[in-house]
Amino acid sequence: MTSLFWLRKLISKGVLHIRAKPVTSTVSTRVQKLVESFEGFIFMGLQDTSTTSSPSGPKDAFSRSPFRFDIKQHQYLRAAKQSPGSGRWLLRSQDFIDWKEADGVRKLWLVGELGAGKTILVSTVIHHLLVKYSSKDFACLYVYFDYSEQRQQTYDKLLAHLLHQLLRQRDGATPEVQAVYENMRAKNIPLGPDEYIDMIKSEIRAFTKVFIVVDALDECLDEPPEHTASNFVRALDQLPKRTRILFTSRPMTTINDRIKADKMIRVQTDVNDIATYFENRINNTDWLKKLVEKGTQKDPRFFKKAVDTIISRSQGMHPNS
Numbered sequence: 001m002t003s004l005f006w007l008r009k010l011i012s013k014g015v016l017h018i019r020a021k022p023v024t025s026t027v028s029t030r031v032q033k034l035v036e037s038f039e040g041f042i043f044m045g046l047q048d049t050s051t052t053s054s055p056s057g058p059k060d061a062f063s064r065s066p067f068r069f070d071i072k073q074h075q076y077l078r079a080a081k082q083s084p085g086s087g088r089w090l091l092r093s094q095d096f097i098d099w100k101e102a103d104g105v106r107k108l109w110l111v112g113e114l115g116a117g118k119t120i121l122v123s124t125v126i127h128h129l130l131v132k133y134s135s136k137d138f139a140c141l142y143v144y145f146d147y148s149e150q151r152q153q154t155y156d157k158l159l160a161h162l163l164h165q166l167l168r169q170r171d172g173a174t175p176e177v178q179a180v181y182e183n184m185r186a187k188n189i190p191l192g193p194d195e196y197i198d199m200i201k202s203e204i205r206a207f208t209k210v211f212i213v214v215d216a217l218d219e220c221l222d223e224p225p226e227h228t229a230s231n232f233v234r235a236l237d238q239l240p241k242r243t244r245i246l247f248t249s250r251p252m253t254t255i256n257d258r259i260k261a262d263k264m265i266r267v268q269t270d271v272n273d274i275a276t277y278f279e280n281r282i283n284n285t286d287w288l289k290k291l292v293e294k295g296t297q298k299d300p301r302f303f304k305k306a307v308d309t310i311i312s313r314s315q316g317m318h319p320n321s
Contacts, residue, residue: 067153067161072144076123082281086117087124095263099244100129100211105262106241109255110248112267118248119144121267122215125246129211137208141165143215150221155231159196162212166203176202197235210243212236217259218249233258278307 080086090096090110099108112118122142129140141162145153167173173181177199184191204210214236222229236245248267249255282288282303295302 067143067157069142069144069161073123073126073142076120076144077127080120080124080127082284083120087121087128090121090125090265090267091128093265095265096125099246099263106244107259107261107263108244108246109259109261109264110246110267111251111255111264112248114250116267118267119215122213122246122248126213129213133209133211136170139166139169139204139207139210140213141210142213145214145216145219147216147219150219150228153220153228155226155228155235156191156193156196158228158232159193159200159235160191163196163200163203166200166210170203170206174202174206193231193235197238200235201239204240204243208242210239212239212243212245214245214247216249217247218252218255230258278310282306 095105095108098105110118110121122144126140126142129138133140142165143158143161163177167177180191180195180199183189217229217233220229220232236243247255247259247261282292292303292306295306299305
């Protein structure tokens with residue numbers, strides 16, 4: 001969920017006020033227009049492109065994910081590229097390297113306040129893992145939780161999605177998964193969480209290492225009777241040791257107690273990242289670029305004033321968190 005969404009909520013509740021004081025100069029008016037324009041940038045809606053034809057095997061049957069996290073990943077990564085190099089500090093950190101490579105570090109927790117840019121950072125991590133570990137010996141699975149999609153992101157569907165991602169990254173299914181598929185097709189019986197977990201375990205054993213990235217665990221529903229977040233974390237705990245799991249969330253004691261991370265990294269908004277993002281956005285948007293050019297004719301410091309104003313009013317929030 002973008003920080004712009006939360007900014008709108010805070011504004012609507014009167015918690016955050018970002019309207020500028022009345023101004024009279026033309027240059028200040030243009031700065032205000034530029035600032036307000038960024039409230040309109042939102043991500044495109046997701047479309048379900050699943051097919052409905054009869055499955056020809058387990059890879060086909062279990063590869064119809066109810067979610068399109070791949071679309072979200074593409075959108076978030078595209079936003080991340082507006083601030084080149086913004087996630088480099090994390091990829092180079094020793095804690096992150098230990099999580100990828102060391103035997104004693106299985107679970108890593110990226111913790112940061114609302115709007116710190118965790119989701120954009122996660123898209124960079126996922127891209128890094130997919131590129132660096134591109135052979136068939138490795139797999140990278142990911143989940144983007146979203147508060148507005150809590151009712152759709154159910155426990156069973158999440159497990160099905162993990163299986164879907166594993167099967168997509170292999171040329172075939174393991175004998176165990178094949179057997180479950182044959183039984184399901186013969187008896188026409190629905191699968192439960194235990195069956196999904198067993199199949200996920202079976203597929204993971206076919207890899208040397210599997211990375212699972214879970215963004216915004218705090219936005220996953222954990223109310224009775226579903227207890228989706230708790231059940232999902234318990235399922236991840238059952239997976240083979242070759243599985244490495246990265247979680248992101250706000251700093252919440254309940255999350256810390258639930259995941260029991262081996263290492264924690266705090267994420268804080270870098271003002272330089274925000275400045276770079278907006279500078280790139282302005283330079284790549286024709287009408288904004290023209291607005292800046294006109295403002296600069298009146299005041300050579302117009303561009304810097306505009307970016308500084310945007311950063312100040314973002315309250316430390318990354319624009320695409």
